[in-house]
Amino acid sequence: MRWSQTFIPTMKESPAEAEIISHKLLLRAGLVRKLTGGLYTFLPAGFRALKKVEQIVREEMDRAGALEVLMPALQPPDIWEKSGRLESAQDVLFHVKDRSKKNWVLGPTHEEVITTLVAGELSSYRQLPVSFYQVQTKFRDEIRPRFGLMRAKEFIMKDAYSFDIEDESANASYKRMYDAYGRIFARCGLQAFPVQADTGVMGGAHSHEFMVPADTGENEVVYSDSGDYAANIEKATSQGPLKRTLQESCGDVEKFETTNVKTIEDLSARFDVPAEHQIKTLVYMVDGKFVLLLLRGDDQLEETKLGSFLRSASFRSATDSEIHEQLRAYPGSLGAVGVEDIRVVADNALKGAAGMVTGANQDGYHLRNVDIERDIRINDWCDIRKVKAGELCLESGNPLKIRRAIEVGHVFKLGTKYSEALGATVLDENGKSVPCIMGCYGIGVTRTLQAVIEQCFDENGINWPTSVAPYQVCITALDVEMESEVMKLALKIYDELQAEGVDVILDDRPARPGIKFKDSELIGFPLRIGIGERSLAKGNVELKPKTGEMILCSPDETVSKALDWLEANSVN
């Protein structure tokens, strides 16, 4: 491509709307433009990079044996009704009406469509296993679009679905996808790693998310340096708090006055009760019923774990007035001692705790010397606390760390939820009708592209891996007069590289050198070939890798040197 014939509107300054580096660089490098919040147009260079990511995804999906299809983005709501997600996914579903006022939805994902397809087309276990995938635009009514392509209302996703007759082969299908994901992200030049993920209300057997470490990521990942444990914080477990809780009784429960104490910190500061010697009492409404949640004072509730334990997504914290009506006290003085008619769920970290302090269910009073198992009627023990950095891994005993990350992919063993709801059954070898065991596998393609930028940049711009760069090579011609020696050589090298199948752009703009260098570094072509009168007079052409030292070579060996460099720096 001749630069003068394409459209790459670079910017010297970052638009005020962009906060994180990858968003700024997407805009400054002229890769995308915003239509409105959460909706972006891919410009020629950005679209080229996007297509390269898609191509890598396609190659690895094909290699994993998945079959590419294309499903409708516009979908009838009745299949969503059948799966139960018209209700449970209502927050993300876009609805549209046609001229006869009939309601339609825009697909945020395609379990319902693919399962309907399989229900109609497959009838024998002999046709399994089978996996389908597509690369397609998804629509989600995001509560808050963010960071450019990172969280958008409309985005490109690769979604894949596997169908198996038995558990063992379903696990094998899962493993094939899991392995393919590792290859995909590696080929995109990303350092992505799998972490255990919550399976939520679906309750499936396995789920892993593929995470790209980044401070701007929206997820927290708990991991150990030894590499034997990694999990989303929503799922992560540990051996428990580092500070032990008292285990020996201190005597009988005593009520004491704590006027104006509203928080754990107040109680610590004014009554010298460390947070780990307090019981935190949270009041939740679960499916319309009150539930008391007990945590150690220095622990935080992890709501996702709570949802998993309750097997419900319909819970929320109770309002102050609901709490007062039920317990006759406001938050700050709540406790579970003496509570008889409400379900009490306690976190495992409180097991055996003695000599604890908790609210008295009377404003301005607390109780001390509470022995949790002696004084509180606990209905359930479970793990609902958020893991903290420094705690020890349950399996290996190694210390855990926490860092932020971007979720670029998710593999999920679904089980039979959708196949049962939508009738995707086949006859097994005994002639018995059984639902297919499904898996679903997503990659945020547009998000992956931005994650690459978020991970690969320097002070001058993007550092594209050769595999996804809009162009692998940029020839910077410093004299663009058609008759000049410089331009003649630039055109010759350009033609030869193209003939070798290299993605090359020739900067033939009549611009000053500084502009060309800066633009090339901003967009971040992996290799720049600089041709100018000054160096040519010494018999030199410059090969400048974006992230490496300048290599000088003669005009004749430029093409072969460039090919060597690309070969040596190939990600694939």
Added chain:
RNA sequence: CGGAGCGUAGCUCAGCUUGGUAGAGCGCUGGUUUUGGGAACCAGAUGUCGGGUGUUCAAAUCGCCUCGCUCCGACCA
């Protein structure tokens, strides 16, 4: 939806407190000179000051309403 901030030229922003002719830099157009790291000079074009409404002789500026954008929280690839 809750909390915070911001909307003035294509981009970055000043002007608003204390109402009185719409501004700068970059970019853009034409010209001259430059020509290996975002050039200099000359001449020029570009605005519903997000929109509506109120107050006022007079509103970018003050009040109210509204729309949009960004950030923090709940959702997720």
